[in-house]
Amino acid sequence: MPEKKTRERDTGKTNGHKLALLYTMKYLVEKTDEAHTANASDIAAYLRTRDLKADRRTIYANVAILQDFGLDILQLETGGTGGYYMGSRDFELPELKLLVDAVQSSKFITAKKSEELIAKLSRLTSEAHAQTLSREVFIRNRIKAENESIFYNVDSIYEAIHANCQIAFRYGEITPQKKLVARKGGARYQVSPWALTWDDENYYLIAYDDVAEKIKHYRVDKMLKTTVLSEERLGGEQYRSFDLVEYARKTFGMYGGPDADVVLRCRNALAGVIIDRFGKDVRLTLTDEEHFEAHVKVAVSPQFFGWVTAIGTGMEIKAPDQVRTDYRKYLQEIAKVYSA
Secondary structure, eight states: OOOOOOOOOOTTSSHHHHHHHHHHEEEEHOOOOOTTTHHHHHHHHHHHTTTTOOOOHHHHHHHHHHHHOOEEEEEEETTTEEOOOEEESSHHHHHHHHHHHHHOOOOTOOHHHHHHHHHHHHHHSSSHHHHOOHHHHHHHHHHOOTTTHHHHHHHHHHHHHHHEEEEEEEEEETTTTEEEEEGTTTTEEEEEEEEEEEEEEEEEEEEEEOOOOOOEEEGGGEEEEEEEEEEEOHOOOHTTTOOHHHHHHSSSBBBBEEEEEEEEEEEEGGGHHHHHHTTTEEEEEESSEEEEEEEEEEEESSHHHHHHHHGGGGGGEEEHHHHHHHHHHHHHHHHHHHHO
């Protein structure tokens, strides 16, 4: 039986040179930053763990090649010894922290997928900096979606939008047993997807329902068994006249309702609350030294009334009369529950 040949990994061979260059890059990317440098001896020791040999001259040459390639490898002089480290990266540490925080705080991303995404983000910086991004305890304590298929839903939705196709799915709801089950006995929803939006800590599909002949929204984490259909999308004209930003401003918790031009009488201290909710373009009119009126368009719903109630006596619905009447009934129904 002929003796099995082993691959030569000496840097004197062409493949060895290539591997030494690649592993030098890997080491600098993963192990170094402005606070953690590596000299030629450090890199040589690492290469030996990979069964590769390289003298100082070869390492200096490899670093120069990587710099010519475009990597921002800098040299820090400390006590006469030069230490190399990665300077700028595609993502700076504060940018990665923002992305990690966004992943952690996103209710629609499951705990398992959050950990996977953070692990991938961590590989975009040095190992030392990656440790500061590892905050799994916050993930476990966050309220998270349980539908692991959300990323497949997103992928299917974008595929359908790109191909100008409709989608079908079943829409779920949470039971008292904390299970996500299909609504309406598993009825099939068929809509034309037009956009995805992130609002009120959840991810929503904006789609056209041709049966109802209007734009609707659906929480992506509640969509089950999403499939792309061959039918062409409908509702293009309706979507072109649909203002997604305005829609998000007037709905509360993405709960729809009849639109109304509402006047809110507010204490001056609530100006920031109104602007945060409705944007800087909202019309505010001073009525006296302590109050102003805000003219806003809202989708009148129990969620809107709940928002007004939470603010308390500092805000009053002044107009229209029908909305005032509906709000009074809303409060009376709540009061009945606590009257006994």
